[in-house]
Amino acid sequence: MKYIEEFQDPALARRLLDDIRATVTRPWALMEVCGGQTHTIIRHGIDQLLPDEVELIHGPGCPVCVTPLEVIDKALEIASRPGVIFCSFGDMLRVPGTGRDLFQVRGEGGDVRVVYSPLDALKTARQNPDREVVFFGIGFETTAPPNAMAVYQARKLGITNFSLLVSHVRVPPAIEAIMRSPSCRVQGFLAAGHVCSVMGTAEYPELADRHRVPIVVTGFEPLDILEGVRRAVRQLERGEHTVENAYPRAVRPEGNPAALAMLADVFEVTDRAWRGIGTIPDSGWRLSERFREYDAEHRFRVTGITTREPAACRSGEVLQGLIKPHECEAFGTLCTPRSPLGATMVSSEGACAAYYLYRRLDLGPGPARPATTPDRPTVPTAPLEASPVA
């Protein structure tokens, strides 16, 4: 519990907030890239504690949310086939595809299993040599190395009834796409610390320089977020745009060399579609030619997919930071975690889920309301964990 207690210390939070207030002189809009950071921000009311001049915009960093509908539909089709055991992390099971989800496939007789690691899926393949075992390999740079390792191990062990349905995405090209958008309001980024713990920081200086935007590598506890904001605001006020590492306890500039070597061996960079956003060049990974036999799309050759998103869902705008979740008319009415219209309401890192869990009683459903209200909470005297906002 060491880091949980230290990085939620309310006295330190007050000092960081005071420092931000003393520094800021103009309005600034910062984007937190990762959905895990969004949940920390909303859960602890950090956006409401910050001075009015600092707006936090929620970014597209939720892997479940950005997995394209076409890939979800392919997963549904493969999981429905006789002889297939389809393995996935639990939060993908309720993500709506076109008309149904993996839970429904399981209800219809499909063998859909929740696993906690791709190596669990590999074990399942060893135990069921007469079945095809498919693992749904989604995620950012954080989950790609273990998925690459599972494929590497499958080859090493001679396991041929195992494959990956791959939908891996990369953060730096997404930042590039966000900055190039004509509707972009982002002036600084809180980069996702866990991504950088794998990849290091080498990809960011050029982005920061080209778009003249500060990028602060940030962790996931309340004080991590406040420190990231403090550093980004300080840079903006000074007219600077560099990369800073505010998460040194987990991130080294060179990243994790062993994980990087595994990625380079098993995957290759490719264009990738992001749900609700569209295709971003070089923003994903797929299995390299040497490992193509372990690619479920190649093995099962799913064709004829016709996707259809619910018209009411505005998750693409949420993921690009163009609207806040409660500004979607379906929020809390047509769309809830029990009957989600979009992945952003299902995923444990989804922005809509965060607003529903921690803010819906304040915001309620209906038309757009300001993201901040005049009744801003005061800095809690109890630990932030116990904040009434949470």
Ligand code: SF4
């Ligand atoms: S509240 Fe529901 S319908 Fe609206 S954007 Fe979020 S997931 Fe989509």
